[in-house]
Amino acid sequence: MELIVSIISGVCLLAGSFLVLSGVIGVIRFPDFYTRIHAAGVTETLAASLILIGLMLIAGWGIVLLKLILILLLVLFTSPTASHALGKAAWKSGLKPTNLKQRNEDRN
Protein backbone atom coordinates (compact mmCIF):
# COMPACT_ATOMS: atom_id res chain seq x y z
CA MET A 1 0.00 0.00 0.00
CA GLU A 2 2.73 2.42 0.99
CA LEU A 3 4.62 1.58 -2.16
CA ILE A 4 1.59 2.37 -4.33
CA VAL A 5 1.04 5.72 -2.59
CA SER A 6 4.66 6.73 -3.00
CA ILE A 7 4.60 5.69 -6.67
CA ILE A 8 1.46 7.78 -7.29
CA SER A 9 3.01 10.71 -5.47
CA GLY A 10 6.20 10.37 -7.50
CA VAL A 11 4.19 10.36 -10.73
CA CYS A 12 2.33 13.51 -9.60
CA LEU A 13 5.58 15.28 -8.68
CA LEU A 14 7.22 14.34 -11.98
CA ALA A 15 4.20 15.45 -14.02
CA GLY A 16 4.10 18.71 -12.08
CA SER A 17 7.78 19.36 -12.66
CA PHE A 18 7.38 18.59 -16.37
CA LEU A 19 4.50 21.07 -16.60
CA VAL A 20 6.55 23.78 -14.88
CA LEU A 21 9.37 23.15 -17.34
CA SER A 22 7.04 23.27 -20.35
CA GLY A 23 5.48 26.47 -19.00
CA VAL A 24 8.91 28.07 -18.75
CA ILE A 25 9.79 26.99 -22.30
CA GLY A 26 6.46 28.46 -23.42
CA VAL A 27 7.16 31.77 -21.73
CA ILE A 28 10.50 32.01 -23.48
CA ARG A 29 9.50 30.71 -26.90
CA PHE A 30 6.00 32.07 -27.52
CA PRO A 31 5.77 35.15 -29.75
CA ASP A 32 3.69 37.68 -27.81
CA PHE A 33 2.40 38.63 -24.40
CA TYR A 34 -0.96 36.86 -24.50
CA THR A 35 0.37 33.48 -25.59
CA ARG A 36 3.05 33.79 -22.94
CA ILE A 37 0.64 34.35 -20.06
CA HIS A 38 -1.39 31.51 -21.51
CA ALA A 39 1.63 29.23 -21.24
CA ALA A 40 2.53 30.42 -17.77
CA GLY A 41 -0.95 30.67 -16.28
CA VAL A 42 -2.44 27.41 -17.49
CA THR A 43 0.52 25.20 -16.74
CA GLU A 44 1.29 26.87 -13.45
CA THR A 45 -2.08 26.17 -11.86
CA LEU A 46 -2.08 22.50 -12.83
CA ALA A 47 1.61 22.05 -12.07
CA ALA A 48 1.35 23.59 -8.61
CA SER A 49 -1.73 21.50 -7.88
CA LEU A 50 -0.01 18.30 -9.03
CA ILE A 51 3.12 18.99 -6.99
CA LEU A 52 1.04 19.82 -3.92
CA ILE A 53 -1.07 16.67 -4.35
CA GLY A 54 2.12 14.63 -4.69
CA LEU A 55 3.42 16.17 -1.47
CA MET A 56 0.10 15.58 0.29
CA LEU A 57 0.24 11.88 -0.54
CA ILE A 58 3.58 11.44 1.21
CA ALA A 59 2.78 13.88 4.03
CA GLY A 60 0.41 11.51 5.83
CA TRP A 61 -2.44 12.58 8.09
CA GLY A 62 -1.56 15.60 10.16
CA ILE A 63 -1.15 19.34 10.35
CA VAL A 64 1.16 19.33 7.31
CA LEU A 65 -1.62 17.90 5.16
CA LEU A 66 -3.99 20.65 6.28
CA LYS A 67 -1.43 23.33 5.51
CA LEU A 68 -0.81 21.84 2.06
CA ILE A 69 -4.55 21.85 1.37
CA LEU A 70 -4.69 25.52 2.37
CA ILE A 71 -1.78 26.32 0.05
CA LEU A 72 -3.53 24.42 -2.76
CA LEU A 73 -6.71 26.45 -2.24
CA LEU A 74 -4.69 29.67 -2.24
CA VAL A 75 -2.93 28.70 -5.48
CA LEU A 76 -6.20 27.68 -7.12
CA PHE A 77 -7.67 31.09 -6.30
CA THR A 78 -4.75 33.38 -6.91
CA SER A 79 -2.96 31.98 -9.94
CA PRO A 80 -5.84 32.14 -12.48
CA THR A 81 -6.84 35.52 -11.03
CA ALA A 82 -3.32 36.84 -11.49
CA SER A 83 -3.26 35.67 -15.11
CA HIS A 84 -6.66 37.27 -15.69
CA ALA A 85 -5.52 40.55 -14.15
CA LEU A 86 -2.36 40.56 -16.27
CA GLY A 87 -4.28 39.88 -19.46
CA LYS A 88 -6.91 42.48 -18.67
CA ALA A 89 -4.32 45.12 -17.82
CA ALA A 90 -2.48 44.47 -21.08
CA TRP A 91 -5.72 44.66 -23.09
CA LYS A 92 -6.77 47.90 -21.37
CA SER A 93 -3.45 49.53 -22.08
CA GLY A 94 -3.93 48.77 -25.74
CA LEU A 95 -1.68 45.79 -26.45
CA LYS A 96 -3.02 43.82 -29.42
CA PRO A 97 -2.21 40.15 -29.96
CA THR A 98 0.35 39.62 -32.73
CA ASN A 99 -1.12 38.34 -35.94
CA LEU A 100 1.32 35.55 -36.72
CA LYS A 101 0.07 34.89 -40.24
CA GLN A 102 0.45 38.58 -41.07
CA ARG A 103 3.92 38.68 -39.60
CA ASN A 104 5.14 35.65 -41.51
CA GLU A 105 3.79 37.09 -44.75
CA ASP A 106 5.55 40.35 -44.04
CA ARG A 107 8.80 38.50 -43.50
CA ASN A 108 8.51 36.60 -46.74
Place this chain on the structure above:
Amino acid sequence: MLFSIYGLISASFFMSMDAVDVAFTEAAVGAGVSPLLMLATLASVGRYQKKPTDPEIPKVALLLVIITGILLIIGTLDMPAFGAADAPAHQHVAPRYIKESPEEIGIPNMVTSVLASYRAYDTLGEVVVIFTAGIGVLSLLNFRRRRRNIHLIDDIIAIDEHKILRIVSKILIPPILIFGLYVQFHGDFGPGGGFQAGVIFAAAIILYVLFFGVKYAHQVVNQTFVRVFSAIGVLLYGSVGVVSLLNGKNFLDYHVLAENPTTAQHIGILVIELGVGITVACVMILIFFSFIENIEKVIQELRK
Protein backbone atom coordinates in the same frame (compact mmCIF):
# COMPACT_ATOMS: atom_id res chain seq x y z
CA MET B 1 8.69 43.80 -10.43
CA LEU B 2 12.38 42.99 -10.06
CA PHE B 3 12.18 44.06 -6.43
CA SER B 4 9.43 41.55 -5.90
CA ILE B 5 11.42 38.73 -7.51
CA TYR B 6 14.49 39.73 -5.54
CA GLY B 7 12.45 39.66 -2.35
CA LEU B 8 11.11 36.21 -3.13
CA ILE B 9 14.55 34.81 -3.98
CA SER B 10 16.16 36.23 -0.87
CA ALA B 11 13.26 34.82 1.15
CA SER B 12 14.08 31.40 -0.35
CA PHE B 13 17.75 31.58 0.52
CA PHE B 14 16.99 32.76 4.04
CA MET B 15 14.69 29.75 4.23
CA SER B 16 17.43 27.39 3.07
CA MET B 17 19.78 28.91 5.65
CA ASP B 18 17.20 27.96 8.32
CA ALA B 19 16.35 31.57 9.13
CA VAL B 20 12.62 31.06 8.86
CA ASP B 21 11.60 34.23 10.67
CA VAL B 22 13.79 36.40 8.46
CA ALA B 23 12.51 34.60 5.37
CA PHE B 24 8.95 35.28 6.49
CA THR B 25 9.66 38.98 6.95
CA GLU B 26 11.42 39.18 3.61
CA ALA B 27 8.53 37.47 1.84
CA ALA B 28 5.97 39.79 3.41
CA VAL B 29 7.91 43.05 3.18
CA GLY B 30 10.35 42.54 0.30
CA ALA B 31 8.12 40.60 -2.05
CA GLY B 32 4.77 42.00 -0.96
CA VAL B 33 4.54 45.53 0.30
CA SER B 34 7.70 47.33 -0.83
CA PRO B 35 7.15 46.79 -4.61
CA LEU B 36 3.62 48.12 -4.11
CA LEU B 37 4.94 51.25 -2.44
CA MET B 38 7.59 51.50 -5.17
CA LEU B 39 4.85 51.42 -7.84
CA ALA B 40 2.87 54.03 -5.93
CA THR B 41 5.97 56.23 -5.82
CA LEU B 42 6.50 55.82 -9.56
CA ALA B 43 2.87 56.74 -10.19
CA SER B 44 3.14 59.88 -8.13
CA VAL B 45 6.50 61.17 -9.36
CA GLY B 46 5.54 60.91 -13.01
CA ARG B 47 7.53 59.72 -15.96
CA TYR B 48 10.01 62.51 -16.48
CA GLN B 49 12.39 64.20 -14.10
CA LYS B 50 11.92 67.86 -13.43
CA LYS B 51 14.88 70.23 -13.72
CA PRO B 52 16.17 71.02 -10.23
CA THR B 53 15.61 74.64 -9.24
CA ASP B 54 19.11 74.97 -7.83
CA PRO B 55 21.84 73.05 -9.73
CA GLU B 56 23.91 72.78 -6.55
CA ILE B 57 21.37 70.60 -4.68
CA PRO B 58 22.04 67.32 -6.55
CA LYS B 59 25.79 67.76 -6.05
CA VAL B 60 25.36 68.27 -2.31
CA ALA B 61 23.10 65.21 -2.14
CA LEU B 62 25.64 63.10 -4.05
CA LEU B 63 28.43 64.25 -1.73
CA LEU B 64 26.33 63.34 1.32
CA VAL B 65 25.55 59.90 -0.07
CA ILE B 66 29.23 59.23 -0.84
CA ILE B 67 30.33 60.32 2.64
CA THR B 68 27.68 58.15 4.30
CA GLY B 69 28.66 55.19 2.13
CA ILE B 70 32.35 55.55 3.02
CA LEU B 71 31.48 55.79 6.72
CA LEU B 72 29.38 52.62 6.51
CA ILE B 73 32.16 50.73 4.73
CA ILE B 74 34.69 51.88 7.33
CA GLY B 75 32.26 50.63 9.98
CA THR B 76 32.16 47.15 8.44
CA LEU B 77 35.97 46.85 8.40
CA ASP B 78 36.05 46.18 12.14
CA MET B 79 33.47 43.42 11.89
CA PRO B 80 34.54 39.77 11.78
CA ALA B 81 34.48 38.09 8.37
CA PHE B 82 31.13 36.79 7.17
CA GLY B 83 30.41 33.38 8.64
CA ALA B 84 33.63 33.33 10.71
CA ALA B 85 33.38 30.70 13.44
CA ASP B 86 35.45 32.75 15.89
CA ALA B 87 33.20 35.82 15.68
CA PRO B 88 32.28 37.09 19.16
CA ALA B 89 28.58 36.40 18.53
CA HIS B 90 29.29 32.69 18.12
CA GLN B 91 31.70 32.50 21.06
CA HIS B 92 29.44 33.10 24.00
CA VAL B 93 26.24 34.96 23.00
CA ALA B 94 24.66 32.41 20.70
CA PRO B 95 25.54 29.32 22.78
CA ARG B 96 24.05 30.97 25.85
CA TYR B 97 20.82 31.80 24.01
CA ILE B 98 20.57 28.29 22.63
CA LYS B 99 21.33 26.59 25.95
CA GLU B 100 19.41 28.72 28.37
CA SER B 101 16.51 30.33 26.52
CA PRO B 102 14.22 27.26 26.83
CA GLU B 103 14.50 27.44 30.64
CA GLU B 104 14.68 31.22 30.99
CA ILE B 105 11.98 32.27 28.56
CA GLY B 106 10.15 29.01 28.06
CA ILE B 107 8.95 29.48 24.48
CA PRO B 108 9.86 27.19 21.59
CA ASN B 109 10.74 29.90 19.06
CA MET B 110 14.21 31.05 20.06
CA VAL B 111 14.18 33.90 17.54
CA THR B 112 11.19 35.43 19.26
CA SER B 113 12.78 35.08 22.68
CA VAL B 114 15.96 36.78 21.47
CA LEU B 115 14.03 39.49 19.63
CA ALA B 116 11.42 40.22 22.25
CA SER B 117 13.20 39.47 25.50
CA TYR B 118 17.01 39.48 25.41
CA ARG B 119 17.12 42.18 22.77
CA ALA B 120 13.87 43.94 23.60
CA TYR B 121 15.69 47.25 23.76
CA ASP B 122 16.89 46.92 20.14
CA THR B 123 13.41 45.94 19.01
CA LEU B 124 11.96 49.00 20.71
CA GLY B 125 14.41 51.02 18.64
CA GLU B 126 13.22 49.29 15.46
CA VAL B 127 9.58 50.02 16.24
CA VAL B 128 10.41 53.66 16.91
CA VAL B 129 12.26 53.77 13.57
CA ILE B 130 9.15 52.47 11.78
CA PHE B 131 6.97 54.98 13.60
CA THR B 132 9.39 57.78 12.67
CA ALA B 133 9.29 56.66 9.04
CA GLY B 134 5.49 56.94 9.15
CA ILE B 135 5.70 60.45 10.61
CA GLY B 136 8.31 61.39 8.01
CA VAL B 137 6.16 60.25 5.10
CA LEU B 138 3.14 62.04 6.53
CA SER B 139 4.99 65.30 7.04
CA LEU B 140 6.55 65.16 3.57
CA LEU B 141 3.46 64.18 1.60
CA ASN B 142 0.45 65.69 3.29
CA PHE B 143 1.39 68.00 6.04
CA ARG B 144 -1.77 70.02 5.62
CA ARG B 145 -4.75 67.79 5.86
CA ARG B 146 -7.24 68.44 3.10
CA ARG B 147 -10.84 67.46 3.51
CA ARG B 148 -11.99 66.31 0.14
CA ASN B 149 -14.72 63.90 -0.64
CA ILE B 150 -13.93 63.49 -4.32
CA HIS B 151 -11.66 60.56 -4.96
CA LEU B 152 -10.21 60.60 -8.44
CA ILE B 153 -8.71 57.15 -8.03
CA ASP B 154 -12.19 55.79 -7.40
CA ASP B 155 -13.35 57.13 -10.77
CA ILE B 156 -10.51 55.30 -12.45
CA ILE B 157 -11.25 52.09 -10.56
CA ALA B 158 -14.97 52.42 -11.32
CA ILE B 159 -14.35 52.66 -15.07
CA ASP B 160 -12.93 49.15 -15.40
CA GLU B 161 -15.20 46.94 -13.44
CA HIS B 162 -12.85 44.48 -11.82
CA LYS B 163 -15.58 41.95 -11.22
CA ILE B 164 -13.45 38.83 -11.05
CA LEU B 165 -10.75 40.51 -9.04
CA ARG B 166 -13.30 41.91 -6.62
CA ILE B 167 -14.95 38.57 -6.01
CA VAL B 168 -11.65 36.78 -5.52
CA SER B 169 -10.40 39.49 -3.19
CA LYS B 170 -13.65 39.23 -1.22
CA ILE B 171 -12.90 35.55 -0.77
CA LEU B 172 -9.24 36.10 0.04
CA ILE B 173 -9.17 39.16 2.31
CA PRO B 174 -10.83 37.57 5.40
CA PRO B 175 -8.44 34.58 5.44
CA ILE B 176 -5.50 36.97 5.02
CA LEU B 177 -6.65 38.97 8.05
CA ILE B 178 -7.11 35.79 10.09
CA PHE B 179 -3.69 34.59 8.96
CA GLY B 180 -2.27 37.91 10.14
CA LEU B 181 -3.75 37.37 13.59
CA TYR B 182 -2.45 33.78 13.63
CA VAL B 183 1.05 34.99 12.79
CA GLN B 184 0.75 37.67 15.45
CA PHE B 185 -0.20 35.38 18.31
CA HIS B 186 1.63 32.26 17.16
CA GLY B 187 4.97 34.09 17.09
CA ASP B 188 5.99 32.43 20.38
CA PHE B 189 5.65 28.94 18.96
CA GLY B 190 6.52 29.17 15.28
CA PRO B 191 7.99 31.64 12.84
CA GLY B 192 6.18 34.94 12.95
CA GLY B 193 5.57 37.84 15.24
CA GLY B 194 4.54 41.43 15.27
CA PHE B 195 6.51 42.65 12.28
CA GLN B 196 5.28 39.98 9.89
CA ALA B 197 1.72 40.09 11.19
CA GLY B 198 1.55 43.85 10.87
CA VAL B 199 2.69 43.73 7.27
CA ILE B 200 0.24 40.93 6.37
CA PHE B 201 -2.60 42.83 7.99
CA ALA B 202 -1.67 46.01 6.12
CA ALA B 203 -1.40 44.05 2.86
CA ALA B 204 -5.01 42.89 3.21
CA ILE B 205 -6.19 46.48 3.69
CA ILE B 206 -4.08 47.68 0.74
CA LEU B 207 -5.64 44.96 -1.41
CA TYR B 208 -9.05 46.25 -0.41
CA VAL B 209 -8.12 49.82 -1.35
CA LEU B 210 -6.86 48.70 -4.76
CA PHE B 211 -10.05 46.89 -5.71
CA PHE B 212 -12.81 48.85 -4.01
CA GLY B 213 -11.52 52.40 -4.02
CA VAL B 214 -10.50 54.93 -1.44
CA LYS B 215 -14.01 56.02 -0.53
CA TYR B 216 -15.06 52.65 0.81
CA ALA B 217 -11.64 52.06 2.33
CA HIS B 218 -11.98 55.27 4.32
CA GLN B 219 -15.25 53.95 5.67
CA VAL B 220 -13.61 50.67 6.68
CA VAL B 221 -10.37 52.13 8.02
CA ASN B 222 -10.76 55.39 9.84
CA GLN B 223 -7.80 57.69 9.13
CA THR B 224 -7.68 59.24 12.59
CA PHE B 225 -7.90 55.77 14.11
CA VAL B 226 -4.89 54.61 12.10
CA ARG B 227 -2.88 57.70 13.04
CA VAL B 228 -3.64 57.35 16.72
CA PHE B 229 -2.97 53.61 16.79
CA SER B 230 0.39 53.86 15.06
CA ALA B 231 1.45 55.85 18.11
CA ILE B 232 -0.39 53.62 20.58
CA GLY B 233 1.61 50.55 19.46
CA VAL B 234 4.90 52.24 20.34
CA LEU B 235 3.35 53.52 23.56
CA LEU B 236 2.26 50.00 24.51
CA TYR B 237 5.78 48.71 23.96
CA GLY B 238 7.40 51.53 25.88
CA SER B 239 4.93 51.36 28.76
CA VAL B 240 5.87 47.72 29.42
CA GLY B 241 9.39 49.03 30.01
CA VAL B 242 8.11 51.83 32.21
CA VAL B 243 6.08 49.37 34.29
CA SER B 244 9.23 47.41 35.06
CA LEU B 245 11.10 50.65 35.81
CA LEU B 246 8.40 51.72 38.28
CA ASN B 247 8.66 48.35 40.01
CA GLY B 248 12.34 48.87 40.62
CA LYS B 249 13.76 46.63 37.89
CA ASN B 250 15.60 47.38 34.66
CA PHE B 251 13.82 48.86 31.65
CA LEU B 252 11.90 46.08 29.83
CA ASP B 253 12.62 43.51 32.54
CA TYR B 254 9.52 41.35 32.33
CA HIS B 255 9.94 39.62 35.68
CA VAL B 256 7.74 42.14 37.43
CA LEU B 257 4.70 41.18 35.35
CA ALA B 258 3.99 37.87 37.12
CA GLU B 259 5.23 35.67 39.95
CA ASN B 260 6.44 32.84 37.77
CA PRO B 261 9.43 34.05 35.67
CA THR B 262 8.45 32.15 32.49
CA THR B 263 4.83 33.34 32.74
CA ALA B 264 6.13 36.87 33.14
CA GLN B 265 8.25 36.44 30.01
CA HIS B 266 5.23 35.10 28.13
CA ILE B 267 3.08 38.08 29.08
CA GLY B 268 5.82 40.56 28.30
CA ILE B 269 6.55 39.06 24.88
CA LEU B 270 2.85 38.88 23.99
CA VAL B 271 2.25 42.53 24.90
CA ILE B 272 5.28 43.95 23.13
CA GLU B 273 4.62 41.82 20.02
CA LEU B 274 1.11 43.26 20.00
CA GLY B 275 2.58 46.74 20.20
CA VAL B 276 4.93 45.97 17.30
CA GLY B 277 2.08 44.50 15.23
CA ILE B 278 -0.22 47.48 15.77
CA THR B 279 2.46 50.02 14.91
CA VAL B 280 3.71 48.19 11.81
CA ALA B 281 0.21 47.63 10.41
CA CYS B 282 -0.93 51.20 11.07
CA VAL B 283 2.23 52.80 9.68
CA MET B 284 2.06 50.70 6.49
CA ILE B 285 -1.60 51.62 5.95
CA LEU B 286 -0.83 55.25 6.73
CA ILE B 287 2.05 55.38 4.23
CA PHE B 288 -0.08 53.76 1.54
CA PHE B 289 -2.96 56.19 2.06
CA SER B 290 -0.56 59.15 1.95
CA PHE B 291 0.86 57.86 -1.33
CA ILE B 292 -2.63 57.43 -2.77
CA GLU B 293 -3.57 60.97 -1.77
CA ASN B 294 -0.40 62.26 -3.38
CA ILE B 295 -1.18 60.38 -6.62
CA GLU B 296 -4.61 62.03 -6.62
CA LYS B 297 -2.95 65.41 -6.30
CA VAL B 298 -0.74 64.62 -9.31
CA ILE B 299 -3.74 63.49 -11.36
CA GLN B 300 -5.57 66.69 -10.44
CA GLU B 301 -2.63 68.81 -11.61
CA LEU B 302 -2.42 66.86 -14.86
CA ARG B 303 -6.09 67.49 -15.62
CA LYS B 304 -5.78 71.27 -15.20
